[in-house]
Amino acid sequence: MTAVGDGSTGSAGSSASGGSTNPTGSGEAGRRHAEAAASIEAIERSRERLRLAGRRSLGITGSDESPVPLRRAVAEIGWYPLVALMALILIDQFLAGGLLTLGPEISRTFGVGASTIAVIYGLQALAMSLASFPLTAMVQHRPRRALAAVGSGFVWAVATVFAGLATGAWSMALFICVYGAASGSVRSLHLPLLFDTYPAGTRARIYSLYMTALWGSLILAPAFIALMSVFHLTWRGVFLAMGCFSFAVVLVTVRLRDPGFGRWDAERLRAVVHEERTVKTTAAPEAPEPEQDRTVPGAPDSYETSLRFFEVVRRLLLIPTIRRLLVGYVALGVMLTPLITFFNFFLDEQWHQGRVGRAVFGVATNALALPCLLLAGPRIERLYARNPALVSRFAGLLLTVGVVLIGVSALLPVFVLMAAANAVGMVAFAVAITAISTALGNVVPARMRAHAASLANIALYGAGGLVGQLFLSGVYDRSGPVVAIVSLTVPGVIAGVVLFGSGKTINEDLDRMVEEIVEQEEVSAVLSSGGRLPMLSCRDLHVGYDDVKVLFGVSFTVEEGEMVALLGTNGAGKSTLLKAISGLAPPTGGSVRLHGADITYLEPQRRVHLGVCHVAGGRGSFRDLTVVENLRTYGYALGRDRRAVERGLEATFEAFPRLAERRDQRASTMSGGENQMLALGRALIMRPRLLLIDELSLGLAPKIVGELLEMVRRINAEGTAVVLVEQSVNIALSVADHAYFMEKGEMRFDGSAAGLLGRTDLLRAVFLRGATQAVTS
Structure with a gap:
C-alpha cells in the first residue's frame, strides 16, 4: 500500500504509475496502516527477489547445459512408478487399438459401415472426456490418484472381455463407453502422478519414456492381433485374449502409490522462501513446514478458502497459456479422432x-517413434531449462510438419512412400505431443494439474473429437478415405499454429504461478512471526472483460472496522475493483486476501459466508420479490436460523420506517432511494465483516442520501469495515477518513481524506465543489 503526499502520482504495488510514499494518517489508524504497509512491501520485495530462484527450483535455469543423467536423478525414487504407469497406458490402448484395427471385420459382422465404427469410437472418446471431471473431483483433496489409476485398469480388462461377447454394434458401443469412462484416469491422472513423483529437470525425459509406452501400445495392439491370427482367432477371440492379458498386466501395478501434491514444486518453492528468510534472520535452518494456512485469529480456515472443483476450473481458464492450449487441443481433436478411424479403412x-x-503396417510405421521419443526427451528438457517458450514453439512446429506429412501420405501412389511419409509424420506428431504435455504440466500449480489434464482431455476427445466425427464422417461417405484424410490436415495445421503461439504467454504464466506460491509462503511467514496484515489486501490486480483490460496492477487495502472512500473519474475501474473483491469479476493477475487467506478465485456466494457483502449501485434487490421476501432471502443465504432473520428484519424496519410501511410491496414498484434502503438492509441482516457499497447516492435526493449515510455510519460503528464508491467527493469524505483515488484503471492516490484535498491535479474543479466544506464542517 502506498500514498502520495506530493505532486507526483503513485500506485500501490505498481511502478508504472510513478513514485510513492507511505500513507499518511494519525493515531491508531495511522499506526495500523503503517504496520500493514511494511508487511506488504516486504512481501513485494521478496516476491520480486525470489522469482528467479523459484524458476530455477522448477528447472528453468536459462542455460543450455546437459541435464543431470536420468539414472542418477531418479535413483532415490526408483523406476517402479514410471514402469507401473507405462504398463497401465500400454493396456489402456488395447481395446481401442483392437476396435480400429479390426474395424472392417467388426463392421461386416454387424452389417454396419465405417461411419458407425467411427461413431462408436467417438462415443468412447466422449465417455473418456466426461469421466475425466468426476475422477479429478474424486482425488482433488485426497491423494488417491494411484488407486484410481489401478482400479481403472481392472475396468478396462472387464470391458475388453465383454466387448468380445457383444451381440450387436450398439451393445459393443456400451462396453466401449464403459472402457472409455475408465480411460479417463489415464488422461487426467497419469501426468500429475508423474510430475509429482519425479523432480523438475527430469520430467521431459520421464514423460518421453512414458510416451514410448503409449506409442508402444499402438504397436502392441496390432502385433497382438497379428499373433492371434496365427491361431485363427476371430475378432471376438482376440478381444477375449486381450482382456486376459490386461488382467495380468494390471496385477503388476498394484503397488503404485500417490506421492502427494506438489512434492517437487510447491514444497521446493517453500524451501527457497524458507532459506531466504533463514539467511535474513540468521536463524538456525529448519525444515520447511508442510503446506498449510497460518492465519490470524478470526481469519477463514483453510477449508473455507480452499478452491472447489469448478473454482479450480475457472481459475485455469483465466490462464492465457491454458486457454491457447485448449483451443489447440480442440483443433487437434477435430483431426485426430477421425484420422485414426479412417486410416484403417483407407488401408483396407x-x-x-x-x-x-493392417496390423503389420501399424507396427512398422509406429515403431520409428520409439527411438525418436527417447532422443527427444533430453532435447525437450534442455529447451525447457533455457526458455519454456521454446518448448511450445518446438511442439507447434513439429505438429504442423507431422500433420502435413500424414495428409501428403494419403496422396502418394507408391505404398512404400506412403508408409514412409506416414511414419515420419507420426514421429513428429509423437514428439510434439510429448513436448506440449510437458508445457501443460509445468504451467499450472501442482494441485491443479489433474484439472488441467481433464480440460485438455475434454478439448481433445470430447469437443474436438466429437466435432470431427460428426462433420468429417460425411466427407468419408461422400468422397472416400483419401479426401477425408487430406481434409483433416486443415484442423491439424490450425492446432500447430495455435500451439506455437502459446509460447507468447507461457513465461509470464509460469512467473505468476511461482509468485503465487512465494506470496502464500511469505504471508504465512509474516503471520507466524507475529506480523500483521490488513483485513482486506488486494495486490497487483489485473481485471478485464473479454479482451478489454480495466484494472492495471491495482493494490488496495482495508483495515478491520475502517471506513474507506474509493473515488475516481467515470470509467476508472472503481466498480470493477469491488467486483473483483466480491468475486463477480475474477482477476487475470494479482491476489485478493482476507486476513491473509487467499480468496482470489472463490465463488461470490462463498465470500458471502466469509463476511463479504456487495451492494451494487441500483441493483441491490430482487425486483420481483417483496421487501420482506428480499430481506429473508438475504438471511437464508447465510443459513441463519429463523429467529436471527426476524431480528434482522426488525432492525431493518427500525432503521428504515419507510420499508416497514412497504413490507409487502414489490421492489420493482419502489423508488430508487427505497431500493437503496432495502439493499442496505442486507447488511443489517447479514452483519458482514466487509461491506462494499457502489454508488450509494446515484440519482437520489439529498434527504434520502442523508438517511442512507447515517445508516452507513451506524453499520460501520458496529464493527463492519465499509468501502464506499462515490462520484461525489463531499459525500464520500463526509464519512471516510481514508481515501483512494483511481484513474484509468490505476490507483493514483492512497492516503487520508484531508490529504486528497491537497491533490488539485487529481481533484479537478468538478469534484472540488463543496468538498472543502464537507471536510472542515
Missing part, C-alpha cells in the same frame, strides 16, 4: 490390406 479400401497387413 485403397491398398487392399487385410487384418494382418
Whole structure:
C-alpha cells in the first residue's frame, strides 16, 4: 500500500504509475496502516527477489547445459512408478487399438459401415472426456490418484472381455463407453502422478519414456492381433485374449502409490522462501513446514478458502497459456479422432490390406517413434531449462510438419512412400505431443494439474473429437478415405499454429504461478512471526472483460472496522475493483486476501459466508420479490436460523420506517432511494465483516442520501469495515477518513481524506465543489 503526499502520482504495488510514499494518517489508524504497509512491501520485495530462484527450483535455469543423467536423478525414487504407469497406458490402448484395427471385420459382422465404427469410437472418446471431471473431483483433496489409476485398469480388462461377447454394434458401443469412462484416469491422472513423483529437470525425459509406452501400445495392439491370427482367432477371440492379458498386466501395478501434491514444486518453492528468510534472520535452518494456512485469529480456515472443483476450473481458464492450449487441443481433436478411424479403412479400401497387413503396417510405421521419443526427451528438457517458450514453439512446429506429412501420405501412389511419409509424420506428431504435455504440466500449480489434464482431455476427445466425427464422417461417405484424410490436415495445421503461439504467454504464466506460491509462503511467514496484515489486501490486480483490460496492477487495502472512500473519474475501474473483491469479476493477475487467506478465485456466494457483502449501485434487490421476501432471502443465504432473520428484519424496519410501511410491496414498484434502503438492509441482516457499497447516492435526493449515510455510519460503528464508491467527493469524505483515488484503471492516490484535498491535479474543479466544506464542517 502506498500514498502520495506530493505532486507526483503513485500506485500501490505498481511502478508504472510513478513514485510513492507511505500513507499518511494519525493515531491508531495511522499506526495500523503503517504496520500493514511494511508487511506488504516486504512481501513485494521478496516476491520480486525470489522469482528467479523459484524458476530455477522448477528447472528453468536459462542455460543450455546437459541435464543431470536420468539414472542418477531418479535413483532415490526408483523406476517402479514410471514402469507401473507405462504398463497401465500400454493396456489402456488395447481395446481401442483392437476396435480400429479390426474395424472392417467388426463392421461386416454387424452389417454396419465405417461411419458407425467411427461413431462408436467417438462415443468412447466422449465417455473418456466426461469421466475425466468426476475422477479429478474424486482425488482433488485426497491423494488417491494411484488407486484410481489401478482400479481403472481392472475396468478396462472387464470391458475388453465383454466387448468380445457383444451381440450387436450398439451393445459393443456400451462396453466401449464403459472402457472409455475408465480411460479417463489415464488422461487426467497419469501426468500429475508423474510430475509429482519425479523432480523438475527430469520430467521431459520421464514423460518421453512414458510416451514410448503409449506409442508402444499402438504397436502392441496390432502385433497382438497379428499373433492371434496365427491361431485363427476371430475378432471376438482376440478381444477375449486381450482382456486376459490386461488382467495380468494390471496385477503388476498394484503397488503404485500417490506421492502427494506438489512434492517437487510447491514444497521446493517453500524451501527457497524458507532459506531466504533463514539467511535474513540468521536463524538456525529448519525444515520447511508442510503446506498449510497460518492465519490470524478470526481469519477463514483453510477449508473455507480452499478452491472447489469448478473454482479450480475457472481459475485455469483465466490462464492465457491454458486457454491457447485448449483451443489447440480442440483443433487437434477435430483431426485426430477421425484420422485414426479412417486410416484403417483407407488401408483396407485403397491398398487392399487385410487384418494382418493392417496390423503389420501399424507396427512398422509406429515403431520409428520409439527411438525418436527417447532422443527427444533430453532435447525437450534442455529447451525447457533455457526458455519454456521454446518448448511450445518446438511442439507447434513439429505438429504442423507431422500433420502435413500424414495428409501428403494419403496422396502418394507408391505404398512404400506412403508408409514412409506416414511414419515420419507420426514421429513428429509423437514428439510434439510429448513436448506440449510437458508445457501443460509445468504451467499450472501442482494441485491443479489433474484439472488441467481433464480440460485438455475434454478439448481433445470430447469437443474436438466429437466435432470431427460428426462433420468429417460425411466427407468419408461422400468422397472416400483419401479426401477425408487430406481434409483433416486443415484442423491439424490450425492446432500447430495455435500451439506455437502459446509460447507468447507461457513465461509470464509460469512467473505468476511461482509468485503465487512465494506470496502464500511469505504471508504465512509474516503471520507466524507475529506480523500483521490488513483485513482486506488486494495486490497487483489485473481485471478485464473479454479482451478489454480495466484494472492495471491495482493494490488496495482495508483495515478491520475502517471506513474507506474509493473515488475516481467515470470509467476508472472503481466498480470493477469491488467486483473483483466480491468475486463477480475474477482477476487475470494479482491476489485478493482476507486476513491473509487467499480468496482470489472463490465463488461470490462463498465470500458471502466469509463476511463479504456487495451492494451494487441500483441493483441491490430482487425486483420481483417483496421487501420482506428480499430481506429473508438475504438471511437464508447465510443459513441463519429463523429467529436471527426476524431480528434482522426488525432492525431493518427500525432503521428504515419507510420499508416497514412497504413490507409487502414489490421492489420493482419502489423508488430508487427505497431500493437503496432495502439493499442496505442486507447488511443489517447479514452483519458482514466487509461491506462494499457502489454508488450509494446515484440519482437520489439529498434527504434520502442523508438517511442512507447515517445508516452507513451506524453499520460501520458496529464493527463492519465499509468501502464506499462515490462520484461525489463531499459525500464520500463526509464519512471516510481514508481515501483512494483511481484513474484509468490505476490507483493514483492512497492516503487520508484531508490529504486528497491537497491533490488539485487529481481533484479537478468538478469534484472540488463543496468538498472543502464537507471536510472542515
